[in-house]
Amino acid sequence: MEKLYKILEGIRSDIDFRNNTVKLIDDGVLDSFDIIAIIGELNEAFEVEISVEELLPENFNSPEAMMDLIHKLQEEV
Amino acid sequence: MAAVCAVYFIVPIKCRWAVLLAASYLFYWWNSAYLAFVLAGMTAITWLIGLWLERKNQKSAEYIKLHKEEMDASARKSYKLSVTKRKKWILFLGILLDLGVLLFFKYYNFFLENTSPLLAYLGIDPDAFKLDLLLPLGISFYTLQAIAYMVDMYRGKYKADHHFFKFALFMSFFPQIVQGPIARHNALAEQLQTGHAFDFTRLKYGCQLILWGFMKKLILADRIGILSDTVFGSYKDYGGMVLLFSVILYGLQVYGDFSGGMDIARGVSQIFGIELELNFRQPYFAKSIEEFWRRWHITLGAWMRDYIFYPLSLSKRFGALGRGARKIFGNYIGKKLPSFLAMFIVYFLVGFWHGSSWKYVAYGIWNGVIITAGILLEPVYQKGLALFRVKEKSYGWSLFQMFRTFLLCSVGRFFPRAASCTAAIVMMKQVCLSPQPWQLVDGTLLTLGLDGKDMAVLFGMVVLVLLVDIAHERGIRIRETVASQGLVCRWLVYWTAFYLIVIFGIYGPAYSSAAFIYQQF
Structure with a gap:
């Protein structure tokens, strides 16, 4: 989880991801450029391949949801 | 409208969707006569492609379930890849047919005009091929709805609509067919198909x-x-300031x-x-052009994001491009380049979608250039803000950002409003060189x-x-x-x-x- 937080903070240092209470996508905190940057970093760091089919708000609304997605993709490999 | 309303609430609740469908096609026929057949044809294509893609999704899921024991991860992956390849061809066919109709009606004469020197060189008279085409009402909007539906079916996002006439209502709903909003099937279809009781509020x-x-x-x-x-x-006949006032x-x-x-x-x-x-969503309160496009024509922006920007940015080719760019330009530019390129394509398409003229393309590029400049120059802005001790969250700074965005958006509108690209550039020049503020x-x-x-x-x-x-x-x-x-x-x-x-x-x-x-x- 720490690895994920560091990636997210590296992309958007102005957001407190650790104590986040809002929905990152639904509430418009992250924009599409952020999402693309996050996916690029996650693919590299966790050796997964997040495809466009996984680009659903529920997969990116919180760091926990992103971690769940990563675990799901890692299990599939 | 009053008659449609009365009939809608009189007929049994189960049949109310049919009233909306009949009203939608009557409205369309009244406006565009035989062009209603174009809408009906595209509806049939989209509906069939949707069913075909759903069948492929179901068959592949059943196959994997049935052979779960015998298939290892790599066999499963290669099977999924082969299914995806076949699905891509089906989707390609659907998009080709739907988009082909749009391109024909909206852009046929534009392509002819722009290839006329080449045709003349080949000894072909372009005027002989000119067609007097009427643009089917709302085609730019319902084509995007149709493509979104087929792509969602390809992605297996939700179930296909099995009832042709109910699907036809989704494609033709009369209040939104003229100019949107561009709806998604999973957000609108069920609402249309379920009859609603009368409610005074x-x-x-x-x-x-x-x-x-x-x-x-x-x-x-x-x-x-x-x-x-x-x-x-x-x-x-007018000075630059009058032109600026008018474009605002x-x-x-x-x-x-x-x-x-x-x-x-x-x-x-x-x-x-x-x-x-x-x-x-109050677009003129946006503090940047990027934000403006998230508040203005939201459904078009969301469509472009989900069906053009994301697939392009996350494609293998764009990924390879980013890796190559990182080696040449360093990490900062390299990481952003695929997104920028995808964004430029999006704004080019947004411009082109608006009309068959280069002035609309120029309008799209104007927006793309400003957004790119804004992101690339972010570090410079930050230094400037620190130098002049500007508080980013202050009311005055927010107001300035809104005014700046409003002005940039307004000036960009010279392109779509002018008769041509050249006229727009002449007007922009007049604003700078001959303002005549009096x-x-x-x-x-x-x-x-x-x-x-x-x-x-x-x-x-x-x-x-x-x-x-x-x-x-x-x-x-x-x-x-x-x-x-x-x-x-x-x-x-x-x-x-x-x-x-x-x-x-x-x-x-x-x-x-x-x-x-x-x-x-």
Whole structure:
């Protein structure tokens, strides 16, 4: 989880991801450029391949949801 | 409309969707006659492709489930890849057919004009191939709806619609077919297909929204339209400041026209118990062009994001491009390059979608360049802010950002409003090189088709729209506030709105209003 937080903070240092209470996508905190940057970093760091089919708000609304997605993709490999 | 409403609420609840379908096709036939067959044909193509893709998804899931024991991870992956490849071909066929119809009707003559030197070189007379084509009403909007549906089926996002006529309603729903909002099947179809009981509150709120939409359209947009036609029809007669003033007003005209049309569409739908998606969220309060496009024509932006920007940015080719760019330009640019390229393609398409002319492409590129510059120059801005000790969260800075965005958006509108790209550039030059600011105060403004009284009405309406937008931005729900007032106060508001439309609305012959700007797209 720490690895994920560091990636997210590296992309958007102005957001407190650790104590986040809002929905990152639904509430418009992250924009599409952020999402693309996050996916690029996650693919590299966790050796997964997040495809466009996984680009659903529920997969990116919180760091926990992103971690769940990563675990799901890692299990599939 | 009243007749459709009456029939809708009289027939049994299960059949109410059929009333909407019949009304939608009647409306379409009344407007476009035989072009309704184009809509019906595209509906049939999209529906069949959707079923085909769903069948592929189901078969592949069943196969994997059945052979779960015998298949290892790599066998499963290679099977999934082969299915995806076949699905891609089906999707490609669907998009080719639907997009082909749009390209033919909207861009055939444009392509012919732009290839005429080549055709002439080959000894072919391009004029011999020119066709007098009528653009089917709303084709730019329902084509995007159709493509979104097929891509969603390809991605297995939700179940396909098995009922052809119910699907036909999703493609043709009359309040939104002219100019959107561009709907997604999973958000709209069920609402359309489920019959809704009569609800007086919904009728009240729907009518309020329709009234407000007509106010924006008839009092604001169509009034500015008179001034726009005068100035941009002979732009060489005016100084740069008058042109700038007019293009700013033109921005407000498009806002009144398009958002007014959306309010009318949403209000009509609401009466039937159907909630259409929001297409505008106070766009002129945006602090950057990027944010502006998230608040303006929201459903087009969301469509471009989900079906062009994300697939392109996440594609293997763009990934490889990013890796290559990192080696040459370093990490910062390399990481952003694929997104920038995808964004440029999106804005090129947004421009091209608006019309078959290079001026619309230029408008798209104008927006793309400003957004790119904004992101690339972010570190410079930050240094500048620190140097001048500007507090980023201060009210003054926010106001400045809004004004800057408003101005950049307005200047960009020279492109879509001008007769051609060249005319737009000439006007931009005039703003810089021949401003003639005295024309703003020497009475010139009153010779542009609007007299003093019209200008006063216009100013009042702009202030009213601004106040309503401020209230919405602060989360105040105006319709609920009005509805909660006493009977006298409530009806005073309704009648005032009604009489304002009747007295101050701009009408053509036989009290007809001008066509919606986005209707032509």
